[in-house]
Amino acid sequence: MYNFDYQRPQSVADASKAIAGKDEAKLLAGGMTLIPTLKQRLAKPSDLVDLGRIAELKGIKRDGSAIVIGAMTRHADVASSDVVKSAIPALAQLAGGIGDPQVRNRGTIGGSLANNDPAADYPAAVLGLNATVITNKRRIAADDFFKGMFETALGQDEIITAVSFPVAEKAGYSKFPNPASRYAIVGVFVARSGGHVRVAVTGAGPAVFHQKEMEAALTRSFTPDAVANVKQSASGLNSDIHASAEYRAHLVTVMAKRAVAAAG
């Protein structure tokens, strides 16, 4: 990797100061994407601001009708959290299926969301559960957060501090993993709350998206059969050596059915 200045602030305020005005600075959360990128010399940040020692960014708590997860909480901690498992079991299950044990014990929810990899799992949960991304500056609704492939609404010196997930009546996640990377080739998160159903699809397109026809069908009847014949168009979907757009489109329906079944 190239040389950079390494900083390890103790607070979000200090972290924000450390990157303010530095266009080439990078925040380091779990580093699951950033570190390999650095090692391959594909990125040349001026500063690396390590969020690993900021206590206020860690932890999981219930806050009324929501579960609030600190940005630097590891996937393994979400997967094994009793709070999450009892309130939103689908979220714990999703976290437990990210990557492999090494990734789950290093990677963080904030890092995953800020990176917004098109095949990451967490964006599906955030969009599907209509979560709110909380930063050092504001609260961003899930529908406004994901802007496109590796793009989010975050500003230059904006730091995710936590994610607030409303507890849904029912939620389920089903993922067809890439056998090599274990990212989602297609992952579908479904959630029902107050008569509304949200269906978020990751892996299939350039970024996580709502499957509106499925949302409508599931609002009428929250059963696997309700989505069995809802076809996802292949147009605009990702196509690569692992899966064609056509196959991904097919998998969206299959995974949606399984997600609904898992939601019970």
Place this chain on the structure above:
Amino acid sequence: MTATGIGASVRRKEDARFLTGKGNYVDDISRPGQLHAYILRSPHAHAEIRGVDTVQAKAAPGVAAVFTGADMQVGGLPCGWLIHSKDGTPMAEPPHPVLAQGKVRHVGDPVAVVIADTRDRAKDAAELVKVDYKTLPAVASAEAALKPGAPRVHEAAANNLCYDWHIGDEAATKAAFAKAAHITRLDVVNNRLVANPMEPRAAIGDFDRGTGEYTLYTTTQNPHVIRLLMCAFVLQLPEHKVRVVAPDVGGGFGTKIFHYAEEAIVTWAAGKLAKAVKWTADRSESFLSDAQGRDHVTHAELALDKDGKFLGLRVSTVANLGAYLSTFGPAVPTYLYATLLAGTYTTPAIYAEVKGVFTNTVPVDAYRGAGRPEACFVVERIVDKAAREMKVDPAELRRRNFIPKNAYPYQTPVAVVYDSGDYFSTLEMALKAADYDGFAKRREESAKRGKLRGLGLATYIEACGVAPSQLVGQLGARAGLYESAEVRVHPTGSISVFTGSHSHGQGHETTFAQLVSERLGIPLESIDIIHGDTNKIQFGMGTYGSRSLPVGGSALVKALDKIVNKGKKIAAHLLEASETDIEFKDGKFSIAGTDKNVPFGQVAFTAYVPHNYPSQELEPGLDETAFYDPANFTYPSGAYVAEVEVDRDTGAVQLVNFTCADDFGRIINPMIVAGQVHGGLAQGIGQALYENTIYDKDAQLVTGSFMDYCMPRADNLPSFTVDTHVTLCAHNPLGVKGCGEAGAIGAPVAVINAVVDALGPLGVTDLTMPATAEKVWRAIHDPNMPKAAE
């Protein structure tokens, strides 16, 4: 059987060191004042180099030197096997420069080496090397490379053809097809694989200014072979001034057999700079520079009579050799492949043609199984297809054609002579263990859960311990293929064994010690197995082709014989008896029929403190060396049963059961043998379901990392059921056959046969490897048009 002798599942002596991080791998070694090399590689698959400007790089901080092909005028990397074409002409053998000479021919081809005080500074400086490339059209597929007008990889190879080779009797095979009642035809692609040992390759060159001696520490399976090739062909150094050390090596799988450019570069540079120079590949570099495996396209036809007896087999294969001839590259798709096309069957007439082809890809060479998995895949796929076409049970069709147990030695129509085997017994064992008869019920049960279930069989034959030297010399090998061992008994009776075999995961430190313990009756703790250093070992051809035990173990047995024979002479003297009356058993030399004896330790001590010694007739010391050149290959065989479940909705294949019955001859350590089978299976299953090396239209490697190249993982594999049936090898002293590659040979075709069986009811008759979910899904939806996402 003793607790530590032949047949005992002794825990591996080496594991304590490996599991506690106390192994000593090449990258763990640091020499005083050591510099670090970074190899600048071609980003293009094919390009002319119009100039290389190293001025800025040389001036960069910490840089000791930058060398290009112009600086390093040495010999090319040699090829160890000469193949002759059908018409008798020798293969095209274009130069294989260590650093590019005017042209690059694959992505990853070394262009320059930057040597600096740290690896990062070498990398920094490498970015300052300016290479003026003129890109040229490139070709990645061997079939495309043969087409008229294809980009030409080498001036020395018209039509990119290295050789057009054949074996067998063309006329007899034609006659067999003329009288066939049924002909089965099959097209097969054997997917290209990247070996991916856990430890990437690494090399350190060192130079002693006082003595003028070079030392090369390298991740090789055969240090003497590397010393010989590098000294004689590349650097023209005298061998007595070059030491090659292969310390702990973290997996080889064939790809660490070959002599690589980096070994010559660091050795040469160490001499130039009079400093140690270290190079360690990162994983991306391994993908672009380790020789890859397989990559065949084959058309095969099997002629059968009305009862399903095989009459003839015709095979035509195009083999991708990559951009250059790797050390044993040309031999793999010829003598290590087509000689195994008889499989376990009595097919009386076989004719095979193989075209070896240059392309703009990483060189292809031996990878676990090397030619034999490719042969097994062709034979066992076409036999399975024939069984389905003729509506004969696949197990029964195989039985009808097995070479009978009383037919050995059995001369096949493709040159080799099998010495032993019992294919009926291994098949029955495997079928029984896999509950073949209960499959129909399991299939119904799967169907109830909406899954398609399939069962696939494979039998295999393997040729291990390539030999004898004289024969392989006639076939074009430029090396001998014997092995050596020295047994050095120390005065107090402990033993150092020096073997030319090399362990890079096989467990020789345990297995070889068991041979010594069994023979001399001494505990394992008193025996060390030493390997991997040309300054310690007399000579050695190394480890590949499952040869260590059949060849290296046999050399050790010969050396042990000499120890016992000399021991008898010493004991006879001590016991005042005739040498012919001395017998050796349980660690004691005794006069036959009496209780008068001397223990082994006393004989050893006497040999080194020869106060009471037959000095007139016998030299002091107890240290014996033997070389062993086998009379033939060994022929392990076996039968595998794979059972899969296919998810109709996604096409995902789950391997649910895998059963093996292997005949490896005598087993020294059953636990190590089971481990070898497990590892081979994982790699074979990886080839069948997951692994694929994809180059795009510009011959750029697309699958250059573990994000895209799918290695099999524990959760992809079921618990294996493995068992062995023993028929002894007829020509080596232990009766052993070798077990390292069997899993990788038999597994791919068993798995594919199972997937085709699962999809058979939908009309699917064939599927290419790897059977990825999308490919299977497409086959389910359109059985006649299975096509991959790529």
